[in-house]
Amino acid sequence: MKKLNYRPEIDGLRSLAVISVIIYHAKININGINIIPGGFIGVDIFFVISGYLITSILLTSMKENNFSFKKFYERRIRRIIPVLFFIIAFSTPFAWLYLLPSKFIEFANSSLSSVFFISNIYFWFVGEQYSAQSALLKPLLHTWSLAVEEQYYIIFPIILFVIFKYIKKYIFIFFLLIFFVSLFYADLGSKTFPSLNFYSLHSRGWELILGSLLSKLEIDNFRTGNDFFSKLNIMPTIGIMMILVSFIYFNDNIFHPSFLTLIPVTGVAILIWFCKKNEFITKILSNKILVGIGLISYSLYLWHYPIFAFARIDEFIQGSNANKIFLIFLTFVASIITFFLIEKPFRNRNKTNVKKLLIFISTLLILIITSSILIITNNGYLKRTPKILHEQFIDGLQKKVSQENKDCFDRRNQFCIFNKDSRDSIILVGDSHLEVLHRPLLDFSNNNSFKITLMTNSGCPYLPGFNRINKKTGLIQSCSNKLQTKRKEIILKSDSIVIVGGRYPLALSEEFFDNEEGGKEFGEWDDYFEPTNQKTISKIQRQKLLALSFKKNINEILENGNKVLLIYPIPMPGWDLPPKFINELPKKDGNIEKKLREKPITTSYEVYKKRARKTFKMFDSISNQNLIRIYPHKLFCDNKIKNRCTNHSLKKIFYRDSSHLSHEGSKMLMNLISDKIR
Numbered sequence: 001m002k003k004l005n006y007r008p009e010i011d012g013l014r015s016l017a018v019i020s021v022i023i024y025h026a027k028i029n030i031n032g033i034n035i036i037p038g039g040f041i042g043v044d045i046f047f048v049i050s051g052y053l054i055t056s057i058l059l060t061s062m063k064e065n066n067f068s069f070k071k072f073y074e075r076r077i078r079r080i081i082p083v084l085f086f087i088i089a090f091s092t093p094f095a096w097l098y099l100l101p102s103k104f105i106e107f108a109n110s111s112l113s114s115v116f117f118i119s120n121i122y123f124w125f126v127g128e129q130y131s132a133q134s135a136l137l138k139p140l141l142h143t144w145s146l147a148v149e150e151q152y153y154i155i156f157p158i159i160l161f162v163i164f165k166y167i168k169k170y171i172f173i174f175f176l177l178i179f180f181v182s183l184f185y186a187d188l189g190s191k192t193f194p195s196l197n198f199y200s201l202h203s204r205g206w207e208l209i210l211g212s213l214l215s216k217l218e219i220d221n222f223r224t225g226n227d228f229f230s231k232l233n234i235m236p237t238i239g240i241m242m243i244l245v246s247f248i249y250f251n252d253n254i255f256h257p258s259f260l261t262l263i264p265v266t267g268v269a270i271l272i273w274f275c276k277k278n279e280f281i282t283k284i285l286s287n288k289i290l291v292g293i294g295l296i297s298y299s300l301y302l303w304h305y306p307i308f309a310f311a312r313i314d315e316f317i318q319g320s321n322a323n324k325i326f327l328i329f330l331t332f333v334a335s336i337i338t339f340f341l342i343e344k345p346f347r348n349r350n351k352t353n354v355k356k357l358l359i360f361i362s363t364l365l366i367l368i369i370t371s372s373i374l375i376i377t378n379n380g381y382l383k384r385t386p387k388i389l390h391e392q393f394i395d396g397l398q399k400k401v402s403q404e405n406k407d408c409f410d411r412r413n414q415f416c417i418f419n420k421d422s423r424d425s426i427i428l429v430g431d432s433h434l435e436v437l438h439r440p441l442l443d444f445s446n447n448n449s450f451k452i453t454l455m456t457n458s459g460c461p462y463l464p465g466f467n468r469i470n471k472k473t474g475l476i477q478s479c480s481n482k483l484q485t486k487r488k489e490i491i492l493k494s495d496s497i498v499i500v501g502g503r504y505p506l507a508l509s510e511e512f513f514d515n516e517e518g519g520k521e522f523g524e525w526d527d528y529f530e531p532t533n534q535k536t537i538s539k540i541q542r543q544k545l546l547a548l549s550f551k552k553n554i555n556e557i558l559e560n561g562n563k564v565l566l567i568y569p570i571p572m573p574g575w576d577l578p579p580k581f582i583n584e585l586p587k588k589d590g591n592i593e594k595k596l597r598e599k600p601i602t603t604s605y606e607v608y609k610k611r612a613r614k615t616f617k618m619f620d621s622i623s624n625q626n627l628i629r630i631y632p633h634k635l636f637c638d639n640k641i642k643n644r645c646t647n648h649s650l651k652k653i654f655y656r657d658s659s660h661l662s663h664e665g666s667k668m669l670m671n672l673i674s675d676k677i678r
Helices: 008-026 041-063 069-098 101-115 119-125 143-166 168-192 194-199 201-219 228-232 235-249 259-274 280-285 288-295 297-313 321-347 354-377 387-393 438-448 481-492 504-509 539-559 577-584 589-598 605-620 663-677
Strands: 416-418 424-430 450-456 466-470 497-500 527-531 563-567 602-604 627-630 644-646
Touching: 008 041, 008 259, 008 280, 008 288, 008 297, 008 321, 041 069, 041 143, 041 201, 041 235, 041 259, 069 101, 069 143, 069 297, 069 321, 069 354, 101 119, 101 143, 101 354, 119 143, 119 194, 143 168, 143 201, 168 194, 168 201, 168 259, 194 201, 201 259, 235 259, 235 280, 288 297, 297 321, 387 577, 387 589, 387 663, 416 438, 424 438, 424 481, 438 450, 438 663, 450 481, 466 481, 481 539, 497 539, 504 539, 504 605, 527 539, 539 563, 539 605, 563 663, 602 605, 605 644, 627 663
Parallel strands: 424 450, 424 497, 497 563, 563 627
Antiparallel strands: 416 450, 466 527, 602 644
C-alpha cells in the first residue's frame, strides 16, 4: 500500500487536543475560574483526526486493490491495545489501595467493559455524568472515548468495504448522509437524552465521518491548494481561532455534542484541509515540541485520568495548582516511558512479531479479567478497610427496600405500601435524605403494626406546584409537578402520620454545600425549582414563592386531619466520609479508636446553622397542634464537642458519603421519630 504523506501539523493538532483535555481534567484554575472550561473538546478533535486518517488508510488501500482486514485490524490492535491493557492492569493495585469496596467493584466492572470496548455503554448504563464530581474519581472513565473509536474501527471498515465493492460512486453521498443523520440526532439527543448522547457512537459518528469526508475529497484530488480560500492563507488562522474560542467559552453546561459542537469540529476540518507547508499556523503546529507531544498523545490520554483520579481520592490535589502541575509532569514521564517501551515496539512488526504481541495481550487480558472477577465475587475485599467502615458495605444493611422485585426509591407511581391491613398509617415523602429511613421505618412498622407508604425520589423534596428544572435540559420528569400532585393526592386521601423532610437548604439556596473546611461539593448546582404558574422569575422570587408554597401545602395536610412529622435539615459533613477515613486513619484497627479520640472528624455547627437558616425559618413559620418537629442536629451537633457536629462514634460512622446518613445514622434518626410516633 502506498504510504500516506506524513503531516506533522496533525501531530501538533493532537498535542493541542490532549493538552486541553489534561488541563480540563486537572481543573487548573485562577481565582477559582478554570482556565480551559471547554477543554473536553479535545476529544472531539481526536475523533475528526481519527476519521480522516483511518478513512485515508482504508480508501487508499482499497483503491490500490490491496486492502486486508487482517492487516488493518492487526495495525489497530498494535496501536491501541498493548498500552491500554498495561495501564488498566497497572492501575489495579492502586485501586486496591485507594478504593472503597463498592468503588473497587465499579473499577472492576469498568476494567471489564474497557477491555471489551464497551465502556461508553457501561458508563451510560450506570448513569455516570461525565462532568460530575463523582466522575473525576473513576480511574477508567476516560476509556469511553476509546470505546467509541474502537467500535468505529470494527464497524466502519466492513461497511466501507461493501460500499466500495458494490456502489463505489455513492461513497461520498453515503458519508454525507451519515454525517447529517448523526449530527441532527446528536443535537436532538443533547436536549432530550444528554447522557446517552454524550457517550454513544451514533451521536459522535458525525465527527468521525467529517474526517472521512475530508479524506474522500482529498483522495479524489479536490485538495489542490489552488482555490480562492487556500490562496488567502487566512483559513488555518480561522480554524485555530474556532478551536481556541471553544476551549475558552464552552463549559459543562452547553449542549454537547450538538450543533454548537460544529464550531470546534469545523475548525479542525479547516486546519486539516487548508494547512500547508510554510504557512504560519502550520509552522506552529509542526513545531518539534508540539509534534513530540502529539506522538505520545495516546499514552498521555491513557495515563492522565487514573493519575488524577487516585490523587483526588488521596486528597493530594485539594485545589493546589502546584500539585496539579506536578501530576501533569508525572503523566508526561509515565507517557514517555510507555511510548518507548510499549507503544513503539509493539507497533513495529520487525521488533514484535504476532506471537509476542498475542502473548503480551493475552497475559494482560487474563490478568485483568481474573482480577476483576475476583474483586466482584469477593464484594470488593471488605477486609481491606477499617472495621468502622464495614457496616457501610454489608449487603444486608445497605440493601435497598424493594417490592415486587423493584426498588421502592424513585418510583413515579405504584409507590411501595407495606402492612396494608394495619389500621395506623405512616407516609414517608421526600428525597434521598429521607430514603435512608426506608429500612429502619420498615422494621419499625413490622414491629408496631403500622401501614407504611414510601414516596421518596432522588433530588425531589415535597414541593407541590413546582417543577424541578435543569438549566441545560429543562423539565426533569422524575421530579415534575405531575409527581408532586400524585404524592399530594395520596396524602390528602389518607388518615396518616406524614413524615416530611429533605434537602430543602439546597432547594432554597440553589448552591451546593461547602463546610468551609475543605469539604465542598464540586461545581454548580445546575437545577432549580420553578413554580408551574410563574416561569422565568429571579432566584430570589423563586425562593420566596417556594417558602410560601411549602407552608401552604403543609398546612393543607394538617387541616386535612393528618399529623405531620417535619424533619429539619440533616447536618452534612461536606466531604465524602468513608474515603476520608481511609486517608486519615491508621491502617491497623487497633490504633483507630485512639486516633478518633484524639482527633475526631467533625464539622462546624455554625456553618450548619448558617446553611439551614432559611429552612428553619420556613419550617418554624408553620404552627399547628398536629405538627411535630424532629431536629436531627440534636443527635450530631453541639453535644459531644462544643460548636461541632460529630460524624462518627468510636465504632460507628454516621454518614455513607458527603451528605446521606449511614445505616447507623438512619437508625439514630429513626429512634427520634419512633419516640414521637409512640
